[in-house]
Amino acid sequence: MNNAIIRSEKLTRIYDKGFRTLALQEVDLQIPRGSITCIMGPSGHGKSTLLHLLGGLDRPSSGKVFLDDIELTAITADRLAEIRSRKIGFVFQFFNLLPVLTALENVQVAMMLAGTGKKEQAERATELLKLVGLADKLQAKPNQLSGGQRQRVAIARALANDPEILLMDEPSGNLDSRSEEELLEQIGKVNERGKTVVIVTHSETVAAMAQQIVSIRDGRLVSGGANRAERPGGKSL
């Protein structure tokens, strides 16, 4: 086992819905264990697609994804669901929470699916929501929360089963700069606890904390696996 926790080989994804879209083309990528990696690129160029494939949420048209030594692209849907449940936390771009459930319950659901007992669910969910600064919003429904608060509930949920990897798709998309700073602080904390974080973002501020920047253009890696030092204008940590 090398230092990469996630590794992709010639990852290609073609959407075929009436017309073919080549969303991702032969992407070779390595995500170092314990790192923060940012995926950047123009809108519609395949960032979300890549993230979903890395997290075993979608299957590629061709190519492989490895998580540790497990070939995600070769296992059954059920195994994949198990891995998503235990090893990976997702924060999505648009829609994250179940609207009928409170913030607390939204976090608990992830643990319920992993088979955690009710008592532990409640304790841990409360703790996680405190961690993301929502101690006073445990019983709020998603429609009673701001965009940023919802995003934080999603982060709490992503951490619910203590995954090794956190995958986030534009987590700061709708946030003002102050909320974004708070968010980055959370992400920093999570990363300090040894988690691998992959973030799709347009934000330079977010990118500034990454050890690795992956740029995508038209479904291809521009600076594949390049570390941030190679990126013009990048600041060192």
Place this chain on the structure above:
Amino acid sequence: MDYFKLTWKNIIRRKSRFFFTLSAIAVGIASLVTLLSLGSGLETEIRKQADVLGANLVVTPRGWCAYEQISVLTGESLPEAIPNTDVEKITAIKGLTAFPYLTQRTALRNQPVPLIGILPTRMKQFKNWRVDRGRYLLDGANVVIGSGIAGQFKLKPGDELRVRGQKFSISGILQEVGNRDDLAIYMNLATAQKLYAVGDKVSFIAVKVDDITRIDQYILEIQAVANVAVSSDKQLLKSVLAIVGSVGSALKLVAAVAILAAFFGIVNTMMTAIYERRREIGILQAIGAKKRTIFSLFLWESACYGLLGGIVGVVAGFVFSYFAAPYIGQNEFTAFLGSEQSVQLFSAGITLKSLVFSVLVSALAGVYPARQACKLSPVEAISYE
């Protein structure tokens, strides 16, 4: 958080849709319960009456309609149409015993009571009657009565009663047998024939055969000596049940249509719910729900409709059959259902059957939608607004 709580929260999120879908299944189950409780009441009643008769064959005049055949079982008064000569000819046939009945009506304190003319000794043997009080004497001045009549009108041996203006003394009271035989006055056949001026005719003849395997043979023999219709008790029961069944089939149709409508109502509700929640399904899959988890989540949801609608429907059904029973009882085929005890007001069996059926139908209605739900790809569900 557990799966039940999640299902419940999803069910009640759209209150009016929840209410209407529930109503649909409740109406279906209510009509089923009504059907079952009225129907089983009818059938047990008829079977009980057939047992009371205790005969292998029933000889009736030719051309009797089914209603009159039912009356043989129910003890209604009947036209008298078989002459004594036929009775004798049938009695003369070897291997069978004939019990002629003349069923009439009289009144005790202005209430109608069946009066049955019989051959005293033969009938006592046939029915295995025992005398509770007094003695068993039926002649021109004496009658015996069933225990039910004795209790209802507070009669005892030695009391007098009037039939068509003539005084009779009650010689004895029969031991309770627990069926309709308890509820009649028994008179010597010849006396009754004179009293009711029916000449030498009887209403019908019950026949007991020695050798049950030769029953078809007997039917032919009886028809050879007398111009009568002969049916076996089984045939009689069957034809009566068929008639009652035809009354029930109207109800059955209502129940079937209602349940079918409820079935599609649930399918529709679930399809709508799944369309509305396709993103949430994606989220659940993304955070670790397996396909079979999604499937069972939706299947439980629709089964829940069945359970709740079933409970409401069962209650409504019993309440409805309680109020409907007297009206249905007025139908001439079911006239003898007038007595309340024949309609089951509550039955654990019917409740259980209906609830299980309701849950099964609803779960079945959820299968297709639930399959659609677990076929959704998580990515597509989440990716777009």
